[in-house]
Amino acid sequence: MKIAILGFGTVGSGVYDIITNQTSPLLANIKVAKILIRKGKEKKLPIMVDDITDIVNDPEIALVVESMGGLHPAYEYIKLALTHGKHVVTANKAVLARNIAEFEALAKENGVFLSFEASTAGGIPWIASVEKARRIDAVSRFYGILNGTTNYILDSMDEREEDFADALAKAQELGYAEADPSADIDGVDVKNKVVISCAIAFNSVVDIDSFPCFGIRNIDKRDIAYFKRENRIVKLIGEASRFGDKYEAFVMPNAFTRDAMEATVRRNLNIVTLCGSTIGELKFYGQGAGKFPTANAVIQDILDIFSEKTEYTIDVKRKIDYDDTQSKNNYVLRTDRALTNPLFRAVIPFEGLYYHHADGLTIREMRGLAEQAGEADKRFFIIKQADF
């Protein structure tokens, strides 16, 4: 079976390397026929091309791996591949989260598959596991550490009592964070993964702009110290729950107790949990990024498609509505000055900052509090006291 790879960065070259190195006899049936690189770049391999039409018009190419990243031209190229009857396997969460319904519809229309195991939780077989759980169970909820960059930063801040800026700089130095780290540290990357996971877990399309997304940019070393004093550790969590035809979701830092499994997830590793009606809670842990783990996930998708194990698992016509009044949780709002509100059961000063504890709030109530704080303090943040 011949495939093409779009983009030859970390993921694309990883896919090429694994297939070429033939770590398993099953890979002998897959041949990388063409690799798309940017116009003007040096063609280091004879199979490199710089025109997408060379790939989509090649009748021998059955499947296209999109590993360019970014919204454009990934969006156009994925559509082009699908409409030309090529299966598409992508690791690109950004383009997927915004266009999953359109892509899925196009794939079905053209009798091909769109697969994206590598887009969410990297090498962890998360997408396939949720699809599998759903064959028997209603999946009511999922949550997890879905971003390695922010976990690396938070882990450094916790372990070495570093400032956010120092931890970020070190993550950049080690290649765990990009030069422009916004998508990671503002939670956008996790938000994309929550949208993709919702599609699979809830068999529905959700609106990416509907639910709150908080990152870790405003987390201070004093915050880490405050929660450490409470025997907790801060992790950035993406989470969604389904309530009938409604769903709730958010991206938010969570303060886990030290004996929670999430608390033990170090460096840039990921963990994701699903809750099913008969299976209970399942957790999956592993490398959420990196050349070979991500490429491994791409190749798992390719093997499934070529061995006809892939199925259509998203009902793109089914939309569920966001509702932020369903679940109640405990939150802490941190600001530079003390706020008064009857919803706070305690306001605790710590090293010049104020920690406002509010228990049993809905997301809507919590956001209301945050907006109130926002006027007083642009650097507020909310943290969930996670007791999942």
Added chain:
Amino acid sequence: MKIAILGFGTVGSGVYDIITNQTSPLLANIKVAKILIRKGKEKKLPIMVDDITDIVNDPEIALVVESMGGLHPAYEYIKLALTHGKHVVTANKAVLARNIAEFEALAKENGVFLSFEASTAGGIPWIASVEKARRIDAVSRFYGILNGTTNYILDSMDEREEDFADALAKAQELGYAEADPSADIDGVDVKNKVVISCAIAFNSVVDIDSFPCFGIRNIDKRDIAYFKRENRIVKLIGEASRFGDKYEAFVMPNAFTRDAMEATVRRNLNIVTLCGSTIGELKFYGQGAGKFPTANAVIQDILDIFSEKTEYTIDVKRKIDYDDTQSKNNYVLRTDRALTNPLFRAVIPFEGLYYHHADGLTIREMRGLAEQAGEADKRFFIIKQADF
């Protein structure tokens, strides 16, 4: 598709309940046609029969779920089903660990499948995940908490500083341990699961009687306290590694540091880890037993077989040899009186017991030390200082 269930205990009735309750539309295609119960027992459902020939001779039954447990007549019934051209799905690790090669060969001969996701780690999709990892990677190692009963006992001893006998009695009261708990507390159940996992992970058949198996029967509350003082927690671990055409395996209590993920696995839950060449380390956590999680795993196998996603993944002609000289680890040997041996780097007395620390030993060396201790102290035990 019509199936039969052999045995109507916890697992068998769970399979029946899930299929009958139709938690998912996919289950509509599966019909429980017959249930085998013991002769003389009351037939509470019209589909209950007490003669296996009623099932194996029924041409409409395509698949048999064996959920009787025990070696006999499970062994004979599985063979009978396979030779009559029925797929077999079993949760029975004991019969499987001793006969997996014979069963697999018989399944292939008769053009049917033998599946056993539920046999190891219950509801955790462990077998399928190892099979999947192996499509691309060499799996070099796996290890985990594979027995809920012993984890429940060790967790109680750690949390409430209970004696082994008290923790066991409570586990029995709560239904987490059987009236005769030997198979669990002596590690035999874990040993069975290691053999089954080796077959999948290493694509080989291993000899169940070749590798050491230590249980937790001799663990004293002082041991738990000793390791707690070292900021460690004791867990019973099944583990195997492959080195070319050799393998190493054992079942043994391990003392994990408190920040290890395994340390956070409470009550009767399970966690299993695989190490693959490109995927790195993947961990899977969930319910290792229980009616619905185990039944869920059985039904996942049924769905895979009926949707033609199952493949033969064990080379039953391939045997790998046990070799206990490959890896070196740190161990602690506990006895009632102090031993002297140059291999001990430290002998630490604690509440009337002696903890002999020996670093960088092979399994063979460690067993030698244990035998030496055995003469002096029938209640010795060895524990691995786990730094996986």
